[in-house]
Amino acid sequence: MTPRPRPNAGGSAAGRDAGRDTGEPAGRHSAAQASGEGSAAGPTAGRDTGEPAGHHSAAQASGDGSAAGPTAGRDTGEPAGHHSAAQASGEDSADGSGGGRDAGEARGGLATGHSSADESAGLLLWQVTNRWQAAQRAALKPYGLTHVQFVLLASLTYLQAAEAPAPVTQRRLADHAATDPMMTSQVLRALEARGLLTREPHPHDARARTLSVTPEGRALANAAVAAAEACDAAFFAPLAAAAPAFTEALRALRSAG
Template identity: 55%
Template sequence: MPGDLDTQYPDAQSSPGLALWRASNAWQRRIRAALAPHDLTHVQYVLLASLTWMDRTEPVTQRDLARHTELDVMMTSQVLRTLETKGCVRREPHPHDRRAIALHPTAQGIELANQATHDVESADAAYFAALTTTQRESLTDGLQQLASRARLP
């Protein structure tokens, strides 16, 4: 019969998947708006900020960065090329592995990552302000648990 959805939920509001979808879309709109003045897409920001963070301790390869961000290696490669063209990332021979290339944020990339991070964190704070500290911590724990389970074979 038209309009008769066979679902376990009594209404759409009861679906955790739909709630996550709606919350994620609303949050992503805020993040896109925060990143627009920096001329960065969300994935460009995630890779640049992650590289800037990771580069503090040891040389970072494309595979390391893809693993850290849980992005596909090919997508990581394409986005890194764009960031390289923008002058935010440079590639150098890896100091410990002749076969590998080490990625580094440029001074411009570090500055951009820090400026964008400030705006992203402000957008996060505004978005998550609707929750108490305890609710935010529970949400973060729950999302990390779901993400961790998704990594299992």
């Protein structure tokens, strides 16, 4: 049976460019936040040379993985219930017995448990994340940083001050930003080539590298974080009084993972 066309899951240019970035993580992006508001890391995060999902600050960087773009679901296979014809056209909802799925399949559509696309939390997160990442890319472009570069540079600036005199290792930074270790290493080499940080052998562990942000890197991180946080403030403004509860829900999802 041929499924009906799927609705547009991306809604923004964010997803189309994510794989081309040398990266993006999740969460907010202030020094105090880099510890990690969760962000949804998308299917292309491994191809980015990195974006932690979620927000992107020194203190929140722990989530910066990036959300994949509108085509990622087609490449990797979309889960039932996401961007589907059955959802967009409003198939019968599942009541726990699978009735909605049976009805959708019987009509030649997708056997989804949702009666409409707007009932899928995953699809909504996909759409909103694409829009948010597009906004952040635009905000960071004047600073010559991709989203993941910003998250790692801001996170390093935060950790170096917060955990001194202990050295910050690549592993510690990757854990804080919730980024893939190999991707983290690639992004750090690019930042090192620009003179924004240094990488040195660990004094007590031959397998580890210690990181230090340079004065130029610190200045750039502090300039960029102001732009990233202003972007967040504008993007999440429609939540108004619900913003704290939304942030708490993101923390709950991050902890559950």
